[in-house]
Amino acid sequence: MYSVREISPQIYWIGGNDRRLELFENLFPLTNGVSYNSYLILDEKTAIVDTVDDAITDQYLENIEHLMQGRELDYLIINHMEPDHCGNIENIIRRYPNVKVVGNNKSFQLFGQFYNMDITKNQMLVGEGDELSLGKHNLKFICAPMVHWPEVMMNFETTTGILFSADAFGTFGALTGNIFDDEVDYKGLYLEEARRYYANIVGKFGAQVQSVFKKIGSYDIKMICSLHGPIFRKDLKLILDLYDKWSRYEAEKEGVVIFYGTMYGNTANTADALANKLADRGVQDIRVYDVSKTHPSYIISDIWKYSHLVAAAPTYNMGLYYPMDNLLHEMIALGVKNRKVSIIGNHSWASAANKLMTERFASMKNMEIIGNTFDMKSRLKDNQENMLDELADAIAASVLKK
Structure with a gap:
């Protein structure tokens, strides 16, 4: 059974949860599992923003099929090439062989290290400040190297103010159907795990996080869509302020x-x-x-x-x-x-x-x-x-x- 939610007109959450996984990266205990978030934009052109871990492939492909209704997929945007987010790139390309896979040079280098499929004809290179128009929606690319891998990008959707932030602002813990911060007790359910996620996964790269803050400081961000955990649409200041403090290595x-x-x-x-x-x-x-x-x-x-x-x-x-x-x-x-x-x-x-x-x-x-x-x-x-x-x-x- 498909499981999707509209997060903004024409933009959908199409991710899923893995509550069976006991150790994230085979290192970090997961008491309440983890979510893998992916997003689909259905505009004049269609685009998927990142895929999910292959542990939830069947659910993921069903979500896409339900929403696409036979349409072609124009773009697959790869913000992060870590396997828990790129685990379905090959599956997407097999189903949509003409799709343009959007990434940077480092993205495609890492793809070649992880996978055997030749996607040369599908590749679409982008860099800092490049934009991609989908019709009503427009994505601006923000390079965020070493937050927390070298190929990481973010996308700012300029008409809605949505920041697709890759792993940044994410957390351990599966979603509960309530995918927005204002639908849950975020501080009670996720905040401790968000800190544990940041400290252990991103923590080394505080200077790089600060560099991203300089890039997005002038953006009117209305929503933050991370690849793990709830979507922020109400209390963005909470997570932004904490990331600023954490990345400065200041105690709360x-x-x-x-x-x-x-x-x-x-x-x-x-x-x-x-x-x-x-x-x-x-x-x-x-x-x-x-x-x-x-x-x-x-x-x-x-x-x-x-x-x-x-x-x-x-x-x-x-x-x-x-x-x-x-x-x-x-x-x-x-x-x-x-x-x-x-x-x-x-x-x-x-x-x-x-x-x-x-x-x-x-x-x-x-x-x-x-x-x-x-x-x-x-x-x-x-x-x-x-x-x-x-x-x-x-x-x-x-x-x-x-």
Whole structure:
């Protein structure tokens, strides 16, 4: 059964959902699945904006057939060549062999890397500022390289103010039939997942996101159609402001994320004691994570959200406890910066964790150390509580700006 919705006269959502997929990119947990959005414009000329993952091919082709009603497809616009969006290009071309596939040089290079079909005769090259008239509707092409792949483009439909934004402004989480932001509790259902999506998928490329903001800053955007998640037609300012802040690596709010590694519970006990002391001092919005249990993508999301971080971990095999080492590696790879950090190490006979965590954070930009780092010997004893009190005082003073 087809499943489509009109989002503007002559413009339709023709995407679908995959609630069976457990790991996005075989990396990131999907509690509520994911949507793959695609759009069809039925004007004097017809155009599809991006396709979908091959996991939902049957549903997708049925959607197209229902709306096309035997018409020819004139254009297939490829804004993003990642397989979850280009998985049906070949199927579209087989059904519409005369279709013009619209992309840039990098798009077609990547197509040749992923697929065997020769589409040379179908190719239509476009670049920054080029426009494509479909009749009443007109698409202006905006190059957005490295948001978050090198070939990425966006399209601005100049008559309706619709921005087809590729992966930007998207989120994890399947759609529920309500495809617009004003039809759902976006903050309740999607915002946390939108941040997790941004931080882990796009986060490294903040400078490139800022470049796109400069390009679209003068556009009168009325609607944002991403390739994942709800369409924005009401509270565009919410997601635009958050993307601006996230891409500047600015914390959304003051708060503390404590993430620890623990072998036998001693480091965990210290982390919990610190959280309790911070709460006693009036600090709110404290998040505590065991790095061995919680997937790094969730911790990274809160690292993007909050201003202060506390890392606590033991030495392991003369190095840093592996899950903590992995998390810090991901933070470095994603370009995390502009945070205030406190560090607690632990060891029984040879100390390495404290030194290695300090080095990892020093390699990140503008990471300010708050309080004195200290290194426990197996377990923090009652007569050493003053060290934790001093650290809690320093963190609380910074968070509360005392």
